Amino acid sequence: MHSPKDKQWFTEQVRPMLDTLYRTAYALLQNDADAQDAAQSSVEQAYTALGSLKDRSKFRPWLLRILKNECYRILRVKKRVIPFDDLPETGSQPTDTLDLKTAFLRLSAESRLSVTLYYFEGYSIEEIAALLREPVGTVKSRLSRARKTLRRELSDPEVSHAEN
Secondary structure, eight states: OHHHHHHHHHHHHHHGHHOOOHHHHHHHHOOOHHHHHHHHHHHHHHHGGGGOOOGGGHHHHHHHHHHHHHHHHHHHHTTTOOOGGSSSOOOOOOOOOOHHHHHHSSSSSHHHHHHHHHHHHHOOHHHHHHTTTEEEHHHHHHHHHHHHHHHHHHHHHHHHHHHO
């Protein structure tokens, strides 16, 4: 059981992170309800495991790592299920228009997570590497590839053909 002081400290740490948790989860899960569930579940897991956190100054990356693991757990479960709404309609045609959100959602889950943490949440490349437990070079190349992909997909089709 946690002391009232621990509960207060935990609440003070989590409150300012709620939007970050949701946006990060949404970047991976691409679904509002799942993102909310993942954020809530990660906060619950963190509270339960608070005693295992040895260095409280590392609370933010610790909680984000818990969130990332929870998101990947949800993705593993969802991979086995194909929602009826996701089945293509008979005779449906793909659209030629592509917006930023659609292009962003086409990135790999790892790229979406890195882009969200770097551009929307303001984490440094080194912080992202530590959080994801990956080399700095991997994060840098993932961000670079994501930028190139977004630039290519969002550019005028005539321009992108001229570059190839």
